[in-house]
Amino acid sequence: MRRHRRAKIVATVGPASNTPEMLKRLFLAGVDTFRLNFSHGTHEDHAKVHAAIRALEAEMGRPIGILQDLQGPKIRVGTIRDGKITVAAGESIRFVLSGADGDKTAIPLPHPEIFAAVMPGHNLLIDDGRVRVAVTGLGDDYIDAKVVIGGTISNRKGVNLPDTVLELSPLTAKDRVDLAFGLELGVDWVAMSFVQKPADLLEARGLIGDRAGLMSKIEKPAALDRIDDIIRLSDSVMVARGDLGVEIPHEEVPGRQKELVRACRLAVKPVIVATQMLDSMVNAPTPTRAEASDVATAIYDGADAVMLSAESASGAFPVEAVEMMDRIIRSTEQHKLYRSIIDASDPGEEQTAPHAVAAAAADLAEVIHASTIVAYTSSGTTAARIARRRPAVPILAITPHAAVSRRLSLLWGAHSVLSADIHTYEEMVERALGFAKEEGFAKPNDQMVVVAGIPFAKAGTTNNLRVVQVEG
Structure with missing residues (x-):
């Protein structure tokens, strides 16, 4: 089941979307990753949704990401x-x-x-x-x-408090309980709210280890001051424009969004643009023109994913909101100016061999009009390095790990499939051809670019590139 777009869709689950039937409708409409908002709902509620998503994943035969969003510290006035x-x-x-x-x-x-x-x-x-x-x-x-x-x-x-850096752990007692529960369930991503400084991520990293990806929500001005270090310590980033838009002037939010997307692309970390993207669709079957333009802007910026919040969690038109977001993404990516805008925002190359190989694969695939780039990836890094270039050619990511396959459902342009480890060049070519044809990425006489790391099955060794001809 192939999505004919590069950017991914994240949808929040809530009362309007928490049944197995509705989750399936949302997935078929275009959702790639589901967000469980732990500011609301009970552990029992979230466990039922998690189980329903995993059952849906098995039924569809496609990986589905699950994002746990922790509430974080809430500062409120008392009783008046x-x-x-x-x-x-x-x-x-x-x-x-x-x-x-x-x-x-x-x-x-x-x-x-x-x-x-x-x-x-x-x-x-x-x-x-x-x-x-x-x-x-x-x-x-x-x-x-x-x-x-x-x-x-x-x-x-x-x-x-936009001007004040608080000595406040972003993990509250409730968050620690919720995090332990989410990790036990087997969530793919954990989003931390109200990150202010790099040190805020260390405690969460210690608790999570490698059991899930760590996502930083950028919603505090203090985080913007240390953003490069925060991105470096994160596995992904969410541009949480709700609280960020309260704490910095409204007119600065669009520029900050572009800076954050570019910085994450440079660092090879997936980035989500979130909050009020199709907000009027909470109560109406169509968005405003400004909202459609807002989603398109995030796609032109090169965001890996765009997110629905209340639109899919509690709105009257959750399926229609996902379908609308899917249509906006596809229309934007097919627009005649899209490629030139994306290319103009290329962050440049990191001076490392793995990045150079990934960049060469993207460039070569475009030059020879390859049908796809096949990336063998143990940790997801090889696919992410290729996606960093935002190539015009689709990325077929082959991984032996279900957890990696699910996390790749947040990565721009990546269509992931599960496969056992490979051990030889012959296996590499044979399996690449098989999956490319099976998943609809190649037909007879097409050319493919295959990227892998030697030795096989060792994370972080993107160092091998070859062109494969699909037999007629």
Whole structure:
């Protein structure tokens, strides 16, 4: 079952999509990886969905990725008298570390890490930035602030601190329990929320090991300051434009998106663009023109995948949203300007032999009009190095590992198949020909480019390239 597009689709599972029947419809519509959002739902709920996806995978005979998205630390105001208060621009208010039923002079903010790190001049954004205040003074257990943008502050509303780096582990106690559960289930990716600095990834890496890929969600300005190190320590990245768009000016989000996609492509790490991509389709059967353009922009940027959130989790039109995203991707990739835009954004070559071999394979395949590039890949790295070039020729990734095959369902351009290890050149050619014909990537008299590492079955040794003719 072959997708006739290069970029992948990630869809969030929720009440609108958590039945086996709906999961199958979404997969057939184009979903490559399913996201389980651990901010919502019980372990029992997620276990049922995981089992249904694995059963669907067996039925379809195609690998399906599963992404566990951890909630991360949520910063919220406490309980307010009468449930809410209204503040006006220019007004002075005070936040306090402890207390219940607060008012304007004592709004509970039960997070000691904020009081330890915040400084005068820093901004606090409440309820996704609908209310903005600037810190004017502080003590051990209070923060004085002036209202910049007025509005209503109600119970338990979220607080963003774009100017403050908090000494806060991105793994909460709940996250650790959820992570252990997800790893036991056998998820393919684990996404960490609110990563601020490279060290935030070390604890998660220690807990995960190589049992799943580690994905960093970029939604804090502090993460942008250390982005190269964060990408280096991650297996993939999500451009989480929701919280990021609250904490940095709206007009900066598109440029940051392009920077992040390019940086991940340079580092050979898959990157997802996420949040509100087809948001109006939560309640309507078609998107706005601006939303269609937003998805297309991510594809022109060279993103590995685009993601649906509420559209597929709780919306009224989950299948239609996936079908629309699939159509937008295919239309964009077939547009006459797509190839020139993608080529213009090529990040250049890394000066290593494996990268040079992968780049040569992509270039050679285009020059000889090969039908496909076959990549033998033990860890997924060989396929990722080829995908980094965003070749016009499809990539058929052959791997002996089911976990790698599933993770490749997030990688641009990769169609993965499972196969036992190979040991000889003859086996390499024979199996490449067999899978290429079986999966619809080659027909008689076609040429293919085959890339592998010698010795076979050893990860990270992309060093062998050959052209294979399909017999007539």
